[in-house]
Amino acid sequence: MVLRFAPNPSGPLHIGHARAAILNQEYVTRYGGKLILRVEDTDPRRVDPDAYQMIPEDLEWMGVKWQDQYIQSDRMEIYHQYARELIELGKAYMCTCPGDEFKKLKDSSQECPHREMSLAENLKLWEEMPGMSEGSVVLRVKTDLDHKNPAIRDWVAMRIVDDEHPRIGDKFRVYPMMNFSVTVDDHLMGVTHVLRGKDHLANSEKQKYLYHHLGWDVPEFIHYGRLKMDDIALSTSQARNGIEEGMYTGWDDPRLGTIRAIGRRGIMPEAIKELMLEIGVKIADSTVSWKKIYGLNRNILEKVANRYFAVLNPQKVTINGLPESLKGTIKRVKHPDFPDRGYRELPFDGEVYLDQDDIENNNGRVLRLMDAVNIKIADEITYHSSSLEDARKEKARIVHWVPVSSNKRVKVMMQDANLLSGFIEPSSDELSVDDIVQLERVGFARLDSVQNSELTFYFAHK
RNA sequence: GCUCCGGUAGUGUAGUCCGGCCAAUCAUGUCGGCCUUUCGAGCCGAUGACUCGGGUUCGAAUCCCGGCCGGAGCACCA
Numbered sequence: 207m208v209l210r211f212a213p214n215p216s217g218p219l220h221i222g223h224a225r226a227a228i229l230n231q232e233y234v235t236r237y238g239g240k241l242i243l244r245v246e247d248t249d250p251r252r253v254d255p256d257a258y259q260m261i262p263e264d265l266e267w268m269g270v271k272w273q274d275q276y277i278q279s280d281r282m283e284i285y286h287q288y289a290r291e292l293i294e295l296g297k298a299y300m301c302t303c304p305g306d307e308f309k310k311l312k313d314s315s316q317e318c319p320h321r322e323m324s325l326a327e328n329l330k331l332w333e334e335m336p337g338m339s340e341g342s343v344v345l346r347v348k349t350d351l352d353h354k355n356p357a358i359r360d361w362v363a364m365r366i367v368d369d370e371h372p373r374i375g376d377k378f379r380v381y382p383m384m385n386f387s388v389t390v391d392d393h394l395m396g397v398t399h400v401l402r403g404k405d406h407l408a409n410s411e412k413q414k415y416l417y418h419h420l421g422w423d424v425p426e427f428i429h430y431g432r433l434k435m436d437d438i439a440l441s442t443s444q445a446r447n448g449i450e451e452g453m454y455t456g457w458d459d460p461r462l463g464t465i466r467a468i469g470r471r472g473i474m475p476e477a478i479k480e481l482m483l484e485i486g487v488k489i490a491d492s493t494v495s496w497k498k499i500y501g502l503n504r505n506i507l508e509k510v511a512n513r514y515f516a517v518l519n520p521q522k523v524t525i526n527g528l529p530e531s532l533k534g535t536i537k538r539v540k541h542p543d544f545p546d547r548g549y550r551e552l553p554f555d556g557e558v559y560l561d562q563d564d565i566e567n568n569n570g571r572v573l574r575l576m577d578a579v580n581i582k583i584a585d586e587i588t589y590h591s592s593s594l595e596d597a598r599k600e601k602a603r604i605v606h607w608v609p610v611s612s613n614k615r616v617k618v619m620m621q622d623a624n625l626l627s628g629f630i631e632p633s634s635d636e637l638s639v640d641d642i643v644q645l646e647r648v649g650f651a652r653l654d655s656v657q658n659s660e661l662t663f664y665f666a667h668k
Numbered sequence: 669g670c671u672c673c674g675g676u677a678g679u680g681u682a683g684u685c686c687g688g689c690c691a692a693u694c695a696u697g698u699c700g701g702c703c704u705u706u707c708g709a710g711c712c713g714a715u716g717a718c719u720c721g722g723g724u725u726c727g728a729a730u731c732c733c734g735g736c737c738g739g740a741g742c743a744c745c746a
Contacts (some may be wrong), residue, residue, distance in 0.1 A: 212746090213746090214745080214746045216745095216746085246746065247746095248745095248746085249745055249746070251745085252745060252746070268739055271731050304742085306743070309743095313742095314672090340744085343743050343744090353671095354670090354671065354672095355670080355671040355672070355741085355742075356670075356671075356742065357670095357671070357741060357742040357743095358742095361743095362743085362744050364744090365744035366744075367744085380742095382744085383743095383744070383746090384745070384746050386746095388746090403740090404672095404673070404674090404740055404741090405741070405746095406740095406742065406746090407672065407673075407741065407742090408671085408672080408740085408741050408742075409741090409746090410713080411672090427672090429740095431673090431674080431739075431740085432739070433742075436679090441694065480695090481680085484680060484681060484694090484695070485680065485681075486681075487671070488674090488681085489674065489739095489740095490673090490675070490680090490738095490739085491674080491675095491739055491740090492679085492680060493679070493680085493737080494679075494680070495678090495679055495680085495696085495697080497696070497697055498678080498679065498680065498695085498696050498697075499696095500696090501696045501697070502695080502696075502734095504709080505695095505696095508709065508710070511709095513706080513709090515678095538705095542705095542706090542709085544712080545712080574705075576705060576706075577705070583708080592719090594704055594705055595704080597705080598704090598705090603707065604705055604706070604707085605706090605707095606706075644706085644709070646706050646708095646709085647706050647707080647708060647709090648706095648708085648710095649708080649709095668708055668709085
């Protein structure tokens, strides 16, 4: 089997691309064969030069591997060659009809005057095409003027574009349309199965005519439905505008649905993969919720993420009447299921930061500081007892805390780009960037940067 | 409007091709319980669906017709 992932380089990959990429990859690994990465940049106006770099990066992050790689703008001569061949076969013709006039004819199943031009006239126009003005002429593939779907009738194969191409400059003015270059490439590259969105249903139909004209085998077309994410509805172009206007910090802004934004937040590639394999290739649309992704991701992270205390809405608390004997160092496992990962140590001297909400929601009640002591919340915070049993008796809430005497500053970037700040326990200094941890009772987060001993996390989910 | 396609629990999915083993799978969510220490993790359990109406058949989620709802395309974008 030969499959290809063929994105348009208009920006980095987003969650929708992930489906095509991962499913293609899955077919290859499951049935054997190869995967081709083909960058489809035959519209000079829809090319973001950075995308040539970002697309492979995003694929690598997702764990998608490809064997061959092509860029269509390197293959312009090939498209020109096949376009000419098609004319010589009498299967395509040069058409100078204004667009609206052709549409009128096409919609009533009538052929335009150029359809029966002689080969010589066609070739002459084809030779002149590079010197003609944009919009004045196109090469059309003959299909069936009686096809019940007007969209299929005599579609455009080559057209003139005046803009410079970001990669190949002004070397060419005559560019292939996607349906033409895709068909030529899929055939030349030996693609056996074409996996594409159902928005290409009509294109598959159009392309079949070209396969038949040239006597080529038609690959298996597989169409999948639309994938909607609740919340993020941002298209690549909307995201780009937002970045340019300074609304978003970049392609990896936590509010965006790009692969890099999702990864930055600590969503694991395996979670994305599981999601895509579950959704599969069915043609019915599906709406995926973040909760679903979080659930899958949590299953992976739960085993991986060590635990730390961070207080994000800190209020300094001094415990009155704390017996001297209870002061000391609290040891706590990094992960309850994997004790051999070791312990972290928190000095405890009666001065701690607690989450303001924990204090406000427990006024008049007993609160247990994990692995430390029980305290009574009132106007004054006082020592209550020390054992867990006592805490249970009081139905005390068990909360996390950070020592005042020893801690690091921490910031947590939330999904809505809200930046929370507070304190994290001192043993967090053993963490390095990219580590994903569970901030107990807060949620999972990925360490994004460390600056001047201040840690910045990107929040994944609870 | 025209062409094409789809509709299984809150969401996603299995089953639909080749009707019976489907009072319908799994996941996620939600709810409840458990846990010498995360109310939020984990573990256990529970709730929850075949779009509707006809037809064919001994028997239909599965086949046929119609309705309803939803989607895609109708570019000199990909």
